[in-house]
Amino acid sequence: MFLVMALLAVQAQDSAKGPKPPTPLTNPSSWITDDDYPPSAKRQRHEGTVEFRLKVGPGGVPIDCTVTQSSSFDELDERACSLLVRRARFWPAxxxxxxxxxxxxxxxFTWRLGSAPPHRNGVGGGVGAGAPIPPAELQLTVARLPSDYRQPVIAAVSFEANQRVVDCRILESSGNSAIDRAACGQLLSLATAPSSKSGALAAKTAEYIVSFRTEAPAKP
Structure with missing residues (x-):
């Protein structure tokens, strides 16, 4: 994940829509998977269910995670919250x-080991070997969010064989055209082509979530 500063001037527009509850922007099954199991917890056969509460800002990005019911193992609790803050994204309330x-x-989320072939345990209890891998992410800090901003941008970035970025296509709009353009502008400058296991590189497309926030990011 990389973080940049982008100051945008956007035209605010009033919305007459009624109140709406928040909904996940990406499949919760991709937020934590069995692939994220802490190695030491796996070796010690630690399992358990972590119940959590996320505090989410108006941009749909979590800013804090609290464990409301422990798995009984600190490593599993801490790992779950760390991943959720990094990966969970929402259409904001x-x-x-x-x-x-x-x-x-x-x-x-349940951390669970077993003798059966590996499967992915999704947030909320869903399972499935086909649980998606989280897309790459870019976070941008802006002066303010427009009133018609609905959600982070999902974009597809195309690369040539030499890894040069050649195109950015909006898959899911933020609801504001200026925000969408800013997202693609940053991706065209900063996106990195997927690594290739072989020596030959081929044109590829990578998916990104571009999140916007008005508050300064927390210092490590």
Missing amino acids: RDAAGNAMAFTYTNR
């Missing part, structure tokens, strides 16, 4: 005037 607002999201 909106008030009666249509403005994006902060909200909380609660769910659970």
Whole structure:
């Protein structure tokens, strides 16, 4: 993940839409998977369910995670919260005037080992070997979010065989054209082509989530 600063001037527009609850932008099954199992916990056969609460900003990006029911193992609890803050993304809640607002999201994730072939345990208990791998992510800090901003941008970036970025296509709009253009502008400059296991590189397309936030990112 990389973080850049982008100051945008956008035209705010009022919205007459009614209040809406938040919904996940990406499949919760991709937020944590069996591939993320802490190695030491796996060696010690530690398992358990972590119940959590995310504090999410108006841009749909989590800013804090609290364990509300421990798995009984600190390593599993901490790993779950760390991944959720990095990967969970939402269409934000909106008030009666249509403005994006902060909200909380609660769910659970079970760290589970077994003798059967590996499978992916999704947030909320869903399973499936085909659980998607999280897309790459870019976070941008802006001066303010427009009132018609609905969600982070999902974009597809195309690369030539020499890894040069040649195209950016919006798959899911933020709801604001200036925000969409800013997202693609940053990706065209900063996106990195997927690594190739072989010596020959071929043109590829990578998917990105571009999140926007108004608050300064927390210092490590």
